[in-house]
Structures are given as structure tokens and as C-alpha cells.
Amino acid sequence: MTGDKAKPQQLPFDLGHRTAFARDDFWVSGCNSDAVAWLDKYPDWPAPLLFVYGPRASGKTHLLKIWQNETGGAVFDAANIDSLPPAVIIDDIDKLVGDSAREEALFHLYNIQKERGGHILAAAETPPRGWRFVLRDLESRFLAAPAVAVGSPDDELMAVVLTKLFSDRQIFVPQEVVQFLLPRLQRSFAAMRDVVADIDHKALAEKRKVTVPLVREIFDSAQQPLV
Numbered sequence: 001m002t003g004d005k006a007k008p009q010q011l012p013f014d015l016g017h018r019t020a021f022a023r024d025d026f027w028v029s030g031c032n033s034d035a036v037a038w039l040d041k042y043p044d045w046p047a048p049l050l051f052v053y054g055p056r057a058s059g060k061t062h063l064l065k066i067w068q069n070e071t072g073g074a075v076f077d078a079a080n081i082d083s084l085p086p087a088v089i090i091d092d093i094d095k096l097v098g099d100s101a102r103e104e105a106l107f108h109l110y111n112i113q114k115e116r117g118g119h120i121l122a123a124a125e126t127p128p129r130g131w132r133f134v135l136r137d138l139e140s141r142f143l144a145a146p147a148v149a150v151g152s153p154d155d156e157l158m159a160v161v162l163t164k165l166f167s168d169r170q171i172f173v174p175q176e177v178v179q180f181l182l183p184r185l186q187r188s189f190a191a192m193r194d195v196v197a198d199i200d201h202k203a204l205a206e207k208r209k210v211t212v213p214l215v216r217e218i219f220d221s222a223q224q225p226l227v
Helices: 033-041 060-071 078-083 100-116 136-144 155-168 175-184 189-206 212-221
Strands: 049-053 087-090 119-124 147-149
Touching (some): 049 136, 060 087, 060 119, 087 100, 100 136, 155 175, 175 212
16 A cells, blocks of 8 residues: 555765855844944944854854955964954954953954054954953953944845755745744744755655655654744
């Protein structure tokens, strides 16, 4: 009887997907427009340092990489501070605060950038006013620097990103699939990336089109909710 036969599956190959950090790959919406406006003001910042802060997977690293690409900047390297270019990015800078040696390195970098008209773009989950500093001089400089929030993706942004993630995998998805996903996902780029990968894997393995029933099966079988 054909009804007892399992659906044929093929072995899906994970070919990998490059993370694009160009400005064209970044969608501006209400949750990040203030941060983008600050980047567009460069180099006319009121201080050598600008913070962008917000929850994990909210696009902060993407913003740092855009600015790095556009300025020819470099990632912070405590061992080679004197040879860093005028534009420096520091991701998760809050994790460096609280250690005297690391704070000394940050203080040295700040002073160098200020003396030569350079700049630092740093990202963290929270603004610096709540951090526990060791060096008072570093604290005063950090608290004087502008800090702009990046929010979790809103529905408009999530819909665009989901559509693009599917498109990057050469998958056409009807809008009802996107609308089905929106209220069921965590508000993060990581959650969107992971669910698209799961959907792609299942569709390839079962040789099915991406439809709401297929996506619903993934949510129904998940051991933990994705919301």
C-alpha cells in the first residue's frame, strides 16, 4: 500500500551562505534608523567615540562592518594600538570593561584617536552608563561619548529579511509563509537565519515546496518554541 511508504528524502548539502556586510544588504527601518543616521554623520561626530547598543542579533555587528568597509577601518587589537588606522571598530566593548589592563588599552586607543582626529565605533548590549569601570578617566570619556540604541527587528524589517534570506537560498516563498512566521519567531536576526535554514533543509530533504503546512510541521515538531 502506498499510504504506508515514507516520503522519499534526499540528502541536503549545506553549501554555506556568505554573510554580507555591505550597506546594500542592510535594511533601514524604525528600529535602526537613528544609528544609521549617526553613521551617515561621520566624521562629524562630537567625540572620537560612538556607541551603538542593543540586544544580541539586532544588527549591531552589521553596522560596525559597514562602517569598517566604508572607512577602511580595522578591528581593535590591544597589542598593536599604535599601528591601528584612524577608524577602529570594537564589538562587545562592554566585555573589555572591568579589567584594568584592557581598560588601559582602551584609554590609550581613545587618546591616540583623539590626538590624530581618528574615530572609534563600538557596540555593546547596554549603554556605558551602567558599566562598572576600573579607570575613572576612561569612564568619564565613555560617558561623554554619544550612544545610540538599535532595537530588535520590527515586523517590517523581519519581513524583508526573511524574504531576502529565502532569496539568498534561491527559494521563492509566498507572502503567507512570511506572515505565518512573523508572530512565531524571536525578534532577532539569528532566529530568522536559523528557521530559514531549517525550512530549506526540510524542503530539500522531502522534495517539497516551501508552504505554510511545511513550515507548520517544523514548529509542531520543535522541542522548544521559537517565540
